[in-house]
Amino acid sequence: MTAYCVNCGEQCRARYPFCRACETDPCLPESRIGEALGMGQETSVIDFIYRDERLQLIYAILICTVVSIVLGAFTLSLYFILFAATVLGIRAREYSIRSRCVAVGPHTLPEIDRLRRLAAHRVGIQAPPVYVFQSPVANAYASGFWGDCFIVVNSGLIEMLNHDELLFVLGHEMGHVRYGHTTWMALAYPVQGQHRMFPVTDLLQLLFNAWHLRAEYTADRGGTLAAGFADPGVRTQIKLALGSTLGDEDAINSILTDLEGAADDRFEHIVELFGTHPLPKNRIREIVRFARTDKFREAVGKNSL
Numbered sequence: 001m002t003a004y005c006v007n008c009g010e011q012c013r014a015r016y017p018f019c020r021a022c023e024t025d026p027c028l029p030e031s032r033i034g035e036a037l038g039m040g041q042e043t044s045v046i047d048f049i050y051r052d053e054r055l056q057l058i059y060a061i062l063i064c065t066v067v068s069i070v071l072g073a074f075t076l077s078l079y080f081i082l083f084a085a086t087v088l089g090i091r092a093r094e095y096s097i098r099s100r101c102v103a104v105g106p107h108t109l110p111e112i113d114r115l116r117r118l119a120a121h122r123v124g125i126q127a128p129p130v131y132v133f134q135s136p137v138a139n140a141y142a143s144g145f146w147g148d149c150f151i152v153v154n155s156g157l158i159e160m161l162n163h164d165e166l167l168f169v170l171g172h173e174m175g176h177v178r179y180g181h182t183t184w185m186a187l188a189y190p191v192q193g194q195h196r197m198f199p200v201t202d203l204l205q206l207l208f209n210a211w212h213l214r215a216e217y218t219a220d221r222g223g224t225l226a227a228g229f230a231d232p233g234v235r236t237q238i239k240l241a242l243g244s245t246l247g248d249e250d251a252i253n254s255i256l257t258d259l260e261g262a263a264d265d266r267f268e269h270i271v272e273l274f275g276t277h278p279l280p281k282n283r284i285r286e287i288v289r290f291a292r293t294d295k296f297r298e299a300v301g302k303n304s305l
Contacts, residue, residue: 086186090145097152101131112153115163119170119226125178130170132158138240142173142182149177160239164232171226172233175219185212213278220283221290228300230291234284241280255284 005012005019007028012019022028104113109132120127128142129150136156144150151173158166176182224233238252278286290296 083186087145090143090186093143094150097131097133097150101133101152104130104132112158112166115167115170119167119174122226122228123171123174123178123222125174128174128177140169140173142176144177144182145186146183149182151177160243161236162232164227165236165239168223168227168232168236170223172219172223174226175222176215178222179215179218181215181219184208184215216277217283217286220287221296224287224291224296225299230288233287237280237284237287255281256288 006017007022010019116130117127131152133154135154138157140153142151
C-alpha cells in the first residue's frame with residue numbers, strides 16, 4: 001500500500017501521515033500535525049507484550065503465595081515445637097532441681113522458709129517451693145508454667161545478702177510468679193540458649209524485651225513490698241553490681257546521692273531493650289520511687305506482721 005506525506009507529498013510508510021524528513025522537522029506547525037492526525041487515515045495499535053509475560057506473572061504470584069504460606073506454617077510449627085520443648089525442659093529442670101538441690105522447709109533451712117512464707121504473704125500469693133542450689137554465682141530465678149512454679153536461690157547469693165535483702169530477692173521472684181511472668185517468658189523465649197540453632201527465638205526475644213524489662217520492674221516492686229522498705233532492694237542491686245565487698249555503706253550513699261540529682265536518660269532505656277534486665281541504676285531509681293508512693297505505704301501498713 002502506497003502512502004504519501006500530507007505535508008510535502010513525498011512517499012512515506014503506510015499508515016503514517018508524514019515522511020521521515022517531515023516527521024523529525026522541529027519547524028513543522030502543530031496545526032499541521034493536528035490536521036494530519038484528523039484526516040482519518042487508518043491506524044492500528046498492536047499488542048506488543050512479550051509471550052507468556054502475564055502467565056509468568058501469575059506463576060510468580062502463586063509461587064510467592066504458596067512459599068509464604070509454607071514458611072509461615074513452618075515457622076509456626078517450629079515455634080510450637082520449641083514451646084513444647086520449653087515446657088518439657090521446665091519439667092525436666094524441676095525434676096533435676098529436686099534431685100540436686102535442697103528444698104526449703106520448716107525443718108530444712110527454717111530461717112529461709114520463714115522468709116519464704118513472709119514474702120508470699122506480703123506479695124499476696126501462696127508460697128511456692130523454694131530450692132537452694134550450691135553455686136558461688138549470685139543468682140536466683142523463678143520458673144514454671146501455668147501456676148506450677150518454683151524458685152531457685154543459689155547459695156552464693158544467700159551468703160552475700162542479709163535477712164532483709166534475701167526477703168527482697170524472694171519477693172522479687174514471687175512477683176514474677178504472681179503476675180504469670182514465668183509462663184510468658186516460656187512463651188516468649190522458647191528453648192533459651194538455642195538462638196543460634198533457631199534464629200526465630202532472637203526475633204521473639206526482641207519483640208518481648210520491652211515487656212520483659214517492665215516485668216523486672218514489676219518484680220522489683222514485689223521485692224520492695226516483701227522487704228517493707230526500699231533500702232534492701234537498693235543494697236541488693238548494688239551488691240549484685242559491685243559485689244558484697246565493694247557494695248558497702250559508702251558506696252550505697254554515694255550512688256543514691258548521684259541518682260537523686262540525675263535525670264532519666266532516654267537513650268539508656270533504648271539500650272536496655274537489647275539486654276535481659278534493666279540497668280542497675282534504673283532499677284534502684286524505680287525501687288526508691290515506688291517506696292515513696294502512697295500505694296506502697298498503705299500496702300506495707302496492711303501487710304505488716
